[in-house]
Amino acid sequence: MHVINDHPILKFERGRKVQFYHDGKLMEWYENDPIAVALQANGVKILSYSKRFHRPRGFFCAIGKCSSCFMRVDGLPNVRTCITPLREGMRIETQHGIGEFLEDTPSDVIDQLGQPLIVETEVLVIGAGPAGLSTCLEAADLGCQVTLVDESLELGGQLIKQTHKFFGSSEDFAGIRGVKIAEILREKLIPYTVSGKLTIFSNTSAIGYYAKEDVVLCTQGEKRIILIKPKAVVVSSGAMEKLIPFSGNDLPGVYGAGAVQTLMNVYGVLPGKKVLMVGAGNIGLIVSYQLLQAGVKVAAIVELAPRVGGYWVHASKVQRLGVPILLQHTVKGAVGEKQVEGAWIQQVDEEGRFVGAEKFVDCDTICLAVGLTPTVDLLWQAGCEMVYVADLGGYVPKRDWTLRTSNPKFWIAGDASAIGEATTAMLEGRIAGLSVSKALGKVSESFFKNKCEEYWTRLNELRMAETCERLRKGLQFALSGNFPITVQSSEEKSQIFNEETYADAFDKRTVQSIIPPMDLWKKRKGGLVIIECPQRIPCDPCHVSCPTGAILPFQNINDLPSVDYSKCTGCAMCVAACPGLACFVADMTGEQAILKLPYEMSPIPKEGNVVACLDRSGRELARSKVRKVQEPRRDRTFVVHVQVPKELVMLVRALKVIEDE
Amino acid sequence: MNDKIFVCRCEEITIEELRMCIKMGFTSFNELRKILRVGMGPCQGRGCRELVLKEISKATGVPVHFLSVGTFRPPSKPISFGQIAKMNVCDVRIFESQKNV
C-alpha cells in the first residue's frame, strides 16, 4: 500500500529482495535501498523515541543532514538510516534516547569498522549535486586531480528526484527532466574516473575541517574514516529544509519536501495517502505536482505570503488538477499521537497574526517546503567570512566573482552559496571548477577570464527572471571585491501578469490577450496554439521545439513567448515540450472544438476512454471521449485530444481519466 | 492537539523554553546553547540556529545579521569512538583541538 507500482514518468529498478528484522519482526524489501525507505514501505514510520520526552520520531530530511533518523543497526547505535543501505539479515532496532552500544554488543561490531584512509588530492569537491558534478567536470577537464565525496547512495543530489522538465535555456538542459540530467552528468564523468583523474567516495560525509592540520575529516557509511588533504576545496554541499514552529512539528509524518521526493521519486515508496503542503514556492508547487503523479492526494497548499512565490505555470499545473492554494495561511499544529493524523491551519494577516477560525485538514503527511538553509558548517569551521542574508536562505560565505571565499583554500557553488535553481547551480559549479583550476595554475589568465565572463553572462541571464528578484538583491550582500562584469538586473515586469493573478483568477484581460485571431482560427485545420505563460521566467523550449517558427525567437531568455499565428499548424510539438505545461492547441474547424492538452498523470488514457474535462481550478466542466493520444517527444509527456463544445475552449485546461466504476 | 512546539528537534527544546530564557536575558546563541543545549544535538544547529536567532532578534530588536552565531567546531556530526579508536596515533592528534569542548 505504500509502494508505487505504476508511475507516469518513472520506472523503479529495484534490486534483489532481502529479508531483515525490525525489532525482531521479519520484513522484506530491496537490497541497497536506504533502511528508512525499507521501513516506510513496510508501514513503519517511527524510527526512534526521543531522549527527553520520549516522543516518537521519524525521518525528516532523508539526505543525511538532520540526524532525525537514528536507529541501532546490527548493534551499532546512531546510524542515519536514511542514507544507510539495507542488507540481507540486518537487525534494525528502534533507538530509545541517546544511542548506546548494548552491553552485549559483540566486539566484532567494532571490528567491522574499516581502517582509516588518507587521501591526498588537488581538488576536493564536497557534494555531488548539480553544482558539485559540474565542478568535477570542469576541473577534471582542465587537468586537476579531483576527489568527490557525497553523502548519498546515488550521485546527483536533488536532480535524481526531479521528474519535471527543466526550465532555462535549451542550450543547457531546458526541456529535459531532472532525473535525466543527473544521468547525463554522471555519464560525462565516467571517462575521468576511468583515467583516474577523478576519485569518488559516495555515502561519505565531510564532517570536519581541521585548519591546523589542514585536513578534511570524512566518514564513510558511519564505518570508516577518510582523511583528505586537499590543495583546494569546493563546497557544494547543498541545503537543508527549514523547520517552522507549530505544535507537534516533530511528529513522524512531518517531512521535508526533499525527503518526500526522495522517498517517492527515487525509491517508489509513498510518504502517505493525503498530504498538506506548506509553502507555495517552486519546491512546494513542484513536489505537490509530483505527489499527484505518484497517486497521492494533496489536500491543500498553504502559503504564508500573500502571493505564490514559485512560477505561475507551476502553480497553475497543480491548481487545474484541483489542489487549492490558500494564501496567507499557515499550519498551526499537527494532530496525532504517534504520527500525523491531521493538521490545523489558520489564516494570518499582514503582520503575521492569526485571524479567523482554525480549519482542520484531513491528512497523514505534512510536507514542509518553507525554504532551505544552505549547508555551510565546514565553511564556518574554515573561518570563512559569513553573512546572514535572508534572501539567500540564511548564513552564506562572502565570495568574490570567482566564487572563492575569504579563506583562499575554499570555494563555493550551488545552494550552499545561495538558494537557487539547479540550472544556475550547474553554472556556478562550472565557475568554481574553472576558478580552482586557475588557482592551481592549470589554465592561463586570459583563458580563465574569458571563460568566466561567458559563464557569468549566462548566469546573469537566468537570474533576470521576475522570480529571482530576492536572489539578485541578496547577492549584493554576499559578493565582494572587484567585479569585472556587471551583475545586470532587470526591473522589467511582465505586462499582463500582476502578482495577484494566479490561475484561479485568470482575469478577462489576460484571457483576451492569448486568444488566437478568430478569423484565422475558424479556418485553420489542425488548430492554433494558445499559450498561457504570463510571467517572465528563464525558459525557451516552446520556441525551440516549434518546427514552423510560429513561436518567435526570444531576445532575452526571460521574454514571454509571442506567436505568429499565420505559421502555426497546430502540430502540438510545443504542447509536449513546454516544461510549464502552458501550451495548448484548439482546432475550431469542426462542429465541436478539438483540444490538444498536455498530460503527465496516471493512468494514460486510451482512445475512446471517457475523461472529465477540468477548468483552471480543477472543476469538472464536461465529459468527453478521448479522440487520440500522442507522445510526440517519447518522453512521457502525452498530448491528449478531446472534443469539447466550442464555448469551453478557453476554459478547459486539464483532464482526468474516469476509472471504471 | 499535540501541544509541544519544537525549535530544536534533536535536543527537544520548545519555543516556550527558548522564549523564557531569552526573557531572562540570555540573548546570545552561545549562552542559550549552554543552558538549553540548542544546537548541540547531532545536527549541530543546522535545523535550529536560524529559528533561535530569529527569536532573539524578535525579542531584542537586533537584526539577525548583527547577532553572534556562536562557535563552530568540527566534527559537525557524531562519530563513534570505535571509529576514532581505529585511527593511528598521529591521526588522533587532530582531535586534540576538541578536548576543551
Ligand code: SF4
Ligand atoms: S502547435 Fe506546432 S506550429 Fe503551432 S506553435 Fe506549437 S509547435 Fe509551433
Ligand code: SF4
Ligand atoms: S510557454 Fe514557453 S516560455 Fe512559457 S513555460 Fe512553456 S516553454 Fe517556457
Ligand code: FES
Ligand atoms: S539525517 Fe536521516 S532523516 Fe535527516
